Amino acid sequence: MADESWRVPSLVQEVAATVQEPPSRYLIPEQDRGGDQLAGAEMPDPVPTIDLQRLLASDSAADEEATKLRSALQTWGFFLVTNHGIESSLMDSLIAASREFFRKPLEEKQGNDPVKTQDQILDWCDRLHLRVEPEDERNLDRWPGHPEVFRGLLHEYTQSCKRVKDGILRVMARLLELDDDDDGGILGQFGDKGSTTNARFNYYPACPRPELVLGIRPHSDVCVLTLLLADEHVAGLQFLRDGNWYRVPPVHGRAALLVNVGVSLEIMSNGIFKGPVHRVVTNSEKERMSLAMFYATDFEKEIEPIAELVDEKRPARYKKIKFRDLVAAHYEYFSRRERVIESLKI
């Protein structure tokens, strides 16, 4: 039988512990290497920051925050959210438990993103991907049992994040002038009914040659919305805007979560909101951890521009696609370092 072992690469953690140079499978294309091509630039302005309490208040402060939110969504496609109401001690404990999990003996781990072809370049990242909602679809066999506190913390964090996500989506629906109760709108298409949440824990071991590899290659998230708890101390995340890469500085003290639009919402909003392209670079001295909560629709849902956002002046800009097929196509394109959204543009 043909040797298929290339499909299951070693954990990066294991590779990092044994080599001085990243193996060839991790090296990014020659033209992207060298110099400071991966360094990224400082953002021209501070990261747009939205105060969730103000955003959800019932006075003029809410309008001011909503205006800031609109501008953030139309320029960067991402923003920081402060006053989110999630205890920093909960986040600290969950990240500490995740670190403990990633440092454990290797058999329990899942490894890297799907490897489609033998020459696919691999990312310098180990990840753990878990369905957290709906609760009855949790595959608890795959949830780490050690440390023991992990499951309880992830459950609690999931519930806290849900409140933040619901508040933000409600205001986004208002910005799109969609009727809150309308089943055709964002909340109807992506309300409590039939939505799914996946937690992705990313662990980036220190890399001896950070200029030669990427922690995660350029991509847009395939979901509707992502809530990211990035490393408190180690930078690495960068966003692409007008052909330039910009660094997102770390947020100390868990004061803010990062929120970004995903491809599903780009399609649903008929391109009014963009799912920004981002990547992660590695660090020669320090490991880095992040936790992304991906809010998505049910697999059977047809993703298409919301009817109220399509008219003669602004015809549908994207083809309709079932979410299941969008995810499959996303990974195909991802493995070739391309973006699925390009193939859906009309």
Ligand SMILES: O=C(O)CCC(=O)C(=O)O
């Ligand atoms: O690690 C990060 O900061 C970002 C992770 C990310 O982009 C992802 O998991 O999709």
Ligand SMILES: [Fe+2]
């Ligand atoms: Fe991402």
